[in-house]
Amino acid sequence: MPERFREDLFEPDRKELSESPAYRFDLDRRQWIAIAGAGLLVTAAGRVVFSPGVAGAEIPPSTRLHLGEDGSITVLTGKVEVGQGSRTEILQAAAEELRVAPEALRVMLADTAVTPDDGSTAGSRTTPSTVPVVRRTCAAAREMLVRAAAETWNLNASQLRVESGAVVHADKRLAYADLARSKRLTSADDDSAPKGVPLTEIDDWTILGRALLKTKAREIVTGAHRYPSDIVRPNMLYGAVLRPPSYGAQLESVDLTHGEELGAVAIRDGGFVGCAAKTSYEARNAVKAIGKSAKWRIAPHPSSEGLGAYLKGRAQISGGGRRGPRRREHGDVDSVLAAAKTLKASYEIPFVQHAPMEPRAAVAEWDERNLTVWTGTQRPFGVREQLMEAFRLTAEQARVIVPDTGGGFGGKHTGEVAIEAARLAKAAGKPVSLCWTREEEFAWAYFRPAAAFEVRAGLSGEKIVAWDFTAYNPGTAGIETPYAVPNVRTQYFPCDSPLREGSYRGIGATGNNFAREVFMDELAGAAGLDPLEFRLANHNDERLTNVLRAAADRFGWSPGQSAGQNRGTGIAAGFEKGSYIAICAQVRDEGERIEVERLVSAFECGAIINPRNLQAQVEGCVIQGLGAAMSEEIRFEGGQLLNGSFSQYPVPRFRDIPPMETVLLDRPDIESAGAGETPIIAVAPALANAVFAATGQRMRSLPLRLHAA
Amino acid sequence: MARFAVNVNHEELSTESPPDRPLLDVLREDFGLIGTKYGCGEGQCRACTVLIDDQPRASCLTPISNVDGKSVTTIEGLASDDQLTKVQQAFIDADAAQCGYCTAGMIVEATALLKRNPEPSRSEILDAMNPHLCRCCGYRNILASVELAAASSEASDA
Numbered sequence: 001m002p003e004r005f006r007e008d009l010f011e012p013d014r015k016e017l018s019e020s021p022a023y024r025f026d027l028d029r030r031q032w033i034a035i036a037g038a039g040l041l042v043t044a045a046g047r048v049v050f051s052p053g054v055a056g057a058e059i060p061p062s063t064r065l066h067l068g069e070d071g072s073i074t075v076l077t078g079k080v081e082v083g084q085g086s087r088t089e090i091l092q093a094a095a096e097e098l099r100v101a102p103e104a105l106r107v108m109l110a111d112t113a114v115t116p117d118d119g120s121t122a123g124s125r126t127t128p129s130t131v132p133v134v135r136r137t138c139a140a141a142r143e144m145l146v147r148a149a150a151e152t153w154n155l156n157a158s159q160l161r162v163e164s165g166a167v168v169h170a171d172k173r174l175a176y177a178d179l180a181r182s183k184r185l186t187s188a189d190d191d192s193a194p195k196g197v198p199l200t201e202i203d204d205w206t207i208l209g210r211a212l213l214k215t216k217a218r219e220i221v222t223g224a225h226r227y228p229s230d231i232v233r234p235n236m237l238y239g240a241v242l243r244p245p246s247y248g249a250q251l252e253s254v255d256l257t258h259g260e261e262l263g264a265v266a267i268r269d270g271g272f273v274g275c276a277a278k279t280s281y282e283a284r285n286a287v288k289a290i291g292k293s294a295k296w297r298i299a300p301h302p303s304s305e306g307l308g309a310y311l312k313g314r315a316q317i318s319g320g321g322r323r324g325p326r327r328r329e330h331g332d333v334d335s336v337l338a339a340a341k342t343l344k345a346s347y348e349i350p351f352v353q354h355a356p357m358e359p360r361a362a363v364a365e366w367d368e369r370n371l372t373v374w375t376g377t378q379r380p381f382g383v384r385e386q387l388m389e390a391f392r393l394t395a396e397q398a399r400v401i402v403p404d405t406g407g408g409f410g411g412k413h414t415g416e417v418a419i420e421a422a423r424l425a426k427a428a429g430k431p432v433s434l435c436w437t438r439e440e441e442f443a444w445a446y447f448r449p450a451a452a453f454e455v456r457a458g459l460s461g462e463k464i465v466a467w468d469f470t471a472y473n474p475g476t477a478g479i480e481t482p483y484a485v486p487n488v489r490t491q492y493f494p495c496d497s498p499l500r501e502g503s504y505r506g507i508g509a510t511g512n513n514f515a516r517e518v519f520m521d522e523l524a525g526a527a528g529l530d531p532l533e534f535r536l537a538n539h540n541d542e543r544l545t546n547v548l549r550a551a552a553d554r555f556g557w558s559p560g561q562s563a564g565q566n567r568g569t570g571i572a573a574g575f576e577k578g579s580y581i582a583i584c585a586q587v588r589d590e591g592e593r594i595e596v597e598r599l600v601s602a603f604e605c606g607a608i609i610n611p612r613n614l615q616a617q618v619e620g621c622v623i624q625g626l627g628a629a630m631s632e633e634i635r636f637e638g639g640q641l642l643n644g645s646f647s648q649y650p651v652p653r654f655r656d657i658p659p660m661e662t663v664l665l666d667r668p669d670i671e672s673a674g675a676g677e678t679p680i681i682a683v684a685p686a687l688a689n690a691v692f693a694a695t696g697q698r699m700r701s702l703p704l705r706l707h708a709a
Numbered sequence: 710m711a712r713f714a715v716n717v718n719h720e721e722l723s724t725e726s727p728p729d730r731p732l733l734d735v736l737r738e739d740f741g742l743i744g745t746k747y748g749c750g751e752g753q754c755r756a757c758t759v760l761i762d763d764q765p766r767a768s769c770l771t772p773i774s775n776v777d778g779k780s781v782t783t784i785e786g787l788a789s790d791d792q793l794t795k796v797q798q799a800f801i802d803a804d805a806a807q808c809g810y811c812t813a814g815m816i817v818e819a820t821a822l823l824k825r826n827p828e829p830s831r832s833e834i835l836d837a838m839n840p841h842l843c844r845c846c847g848y849r850n851i852l853a854s855v856e857l858a859a860a861s862s863e864a865s866d867a
Binding site: 082083084085213214216217218220221222223224225226227229230232238279280281354355356357358359404405406407408409435437438439612613616617619620621622623624627645646647651652653654655657660 | 727730731734737738739741742743744745746747748749750751753754756783784785787788793797798800801802804806807808809810811812813816835838839840841842843844845846847848849850851852
């Protein structure tokens with residue numbers, strides 16, 4: 001048996017799902033319900049259905065698996081596909097347990113009227129939570145098919161085997177479709193389905209573990225795939241929304257007739273003003289015309305200069321709850337620190353924006369009191385609740401469908417665009433498509449939290465004997481040190497943030513691990529040890545050792561090495577959400593700028609489900625981390641973003657990618673964890689440590705910048 | 710408002726439109742060609758790249774009046790009779806797409822590159838592709854796809 005995925009090893013980040021939509025309608029002044037928390041770990045097992053119908057027929061709500069009489073097999077989950085590969089992974093899981101070729105299966109994702117509620121597509125949970133549920137359901141269905149065949153042939157089930165979508169005995173064969181047509185099968189739910197059917201042992205995997213290609217690749221390369229922004233409905237209009245001129249500005253008055261004169265439907269509802277028209281060009285022009293008449297009450301808003309001090313001054317130091325501060329302590333930190341050789345340092349990280357290639361988009365359609373919204377979100381059921389709340393609908397009246405979406409990175413948890421499209425559609429009496437502009441996506445989507453850190457530690461020889469870590473606002477993921485320290489105090493204070501905040505790849509772990517792993521480098525220097533040796537000397541986690549050694553070996557790390565003139569090497573590691581990352585970096589000091597010359601990553605997330613997709617996830621995550629380390633930083637002043645566009649907010653491009661190598665460590669003895677987040681957390685500290693080695697300048701804030709000479 | 714006639718993917722199409730309306734909007738909203746994507750509206754991400762008289766251009770920055778009487782090729786116009794082009798096939802084989810939203814623009818750009826330069830160097834590929842953003846950061850597989858397409862064109866020409 002593989003080592004189980006340890007649910008108890010982590011808690012959801014306190015910044016996960018922290019934002020509600022940005023505004024409220026007059027028609028509903030009630031409090032928005034707190035959706036956070038409850039939905040995060042929900043994993044409905046769902047029913048197995050043997051339908052008398054055929055593919056495409058009505059599938060009852062919460063169905064996990066549907067076998068049609070025509071031989072069609074549909075596996076369903078409430079997870080979404082945003083490029084991370086969930087669709088292919090679910091397909092592999094189901095095909096493996098049902099003993100069918102992947103091509104024989106259809107995967108249906110994220111339709112609240114049909115699929116089970118598998119919670120958010122967040123926290124790297126699809127692999128450790130949803131894949132096992134799908135496997136268990138499909139294994140149970142396989143057992144039911146075997147029993148039905150045994151009954152048909154009047155044989156003992158143990159005499160039968162299953163292969164290629166059929167139950168087989170000697171030269172007798174019953175295809176799943178034949179069994180689905182027989183009257184020997186009935187739908188089952190969690191209670192009635194066979195229990196404890198063994199899952200396929202990893203040594204027997206034939207489909208899991210394989211480098212399967214993305215299942216929708218052909219639709220993507222021909223332009224046929226319909227993303228949320230591509231959905232078209234009969235008589236559909238296009239929408240646009242009036243945004244405030246600055247953060248916190250309140251609308252005082254506006255004249256809608258300027259928009260109506262241009263042929264658009266114009267509506268104001270509380271602070272919401274928007275237009276719908278036959279083309280998005282007309283809708284945008286109508287909003288522009290209306291905007292000229294709008295009077296706003298401007299609110300003061302801070303600047304991104306001095307953000308760390310601003311946050312520390314607005315820390316919530318008391319109170320409890322899932323959103324409140326958090327403190328863990330063991331041992332006697334203060335007295336050990338008082339007696340030891342101590343070091344302390346402060347760190348900061350800025351707000352960053354996810355900037356997925358497809359901005360938020362939704363198409364909303366009303367049929368009397370029933371609302372259907374196609375939208376790009378990582379929380380289909382959460383967004384349905386937001387729609388229910390905004391329009392006072394029952395769960396049966398609101399349906400959210402999530403077509404495979406153009407990127408998320410933790411940035412698409414909220415349903416504001418769905419609500420806006422629905423409000424416009426309600427006013428227009430027609431379906432409305434609303435796609436945020438890039439400008440809107442930068443300014444009005446939520447951000448990865450900015451944060452500040454205070455860290456102290458005590459050394460005794462080469463060992464860390466006390467660790468005192470205080471984090472202001474990053475979130476709690478990755479806040480606990482993976483190193484073995486006898487006396488530890490970890491404190492987290494949420495702060496009153498000037499910008500909307502929420503999830504991101506790794507969320508809190510990006511900042512927490514940056515501060516920790518740069519400080520580890522500083523401690524190694526103080527202890528007189530090579531940074532790799534210092535890390536190895538201060539933990540006893542075999543998996544952490546393995547990634548550190550794998551990255552170092554591939555990189556050619558050696559203690560006391562000299563990378564040459566103006567060059568430096570750095571190392572950093574981390575553990576988060578059940579997986580391990582270590583990265584070695586080499587940089588060159590170019591005077592004005594830092595050139596990244598090489599990145600070597602080693603990653604381990606248990607048993608590898610799809611090496612090709614894993615490689616893509618790790619590389620993409622590392623490169624996204626390269627952007628956050630080297631160039632990404634949201635700047636604002638007077639309530640306005642100063643760099644809310646791709647021309648002003650540089651994200652990695654082809655020419656920014658250094659030579660890279662990725663080592664994937666397979667651990668068939670450990671249950672698979674997710675992989676889309678953890679690789680990001682070691683990039684910035686590895687680079688910061690390499691910059692120190694190259695220049696002697698200690699990098700304690702992001703993005704990395706050389707100090708003026 | 711004026712009428713504009715455009716040859717799109719070898720088909721004569723026309724639309725009644727304000728002259729400054731972006732070609733991107735016309736393709737998507739009037740002609741139903743949703744394969745071309747909006748990414749930024751300022752020519753910085755190139756998700757909206759199409760061929761205008763065989764030259765790759767950002768359709769978000771191209772007013773419809775600029776393409777009157779010209780020919781436009783979109784991602785939908787590359788494959789013929791379900792036969793994928795070498796570039797499209799290479800993007801599948803080398804697993805270029807994560808979310809795939811940038812893929813259409815990338816494929817159109819690479820198609821134009823290989824047409825004018827069938828054996829591009831790594832550096833020439835980077836020059837052509839660098840204006841394109843992939844926020845999933847699948848750059849290495851995209852680069853591999855373009856190189857694979859170049860290699861397979863070469864093989865078939867030989």
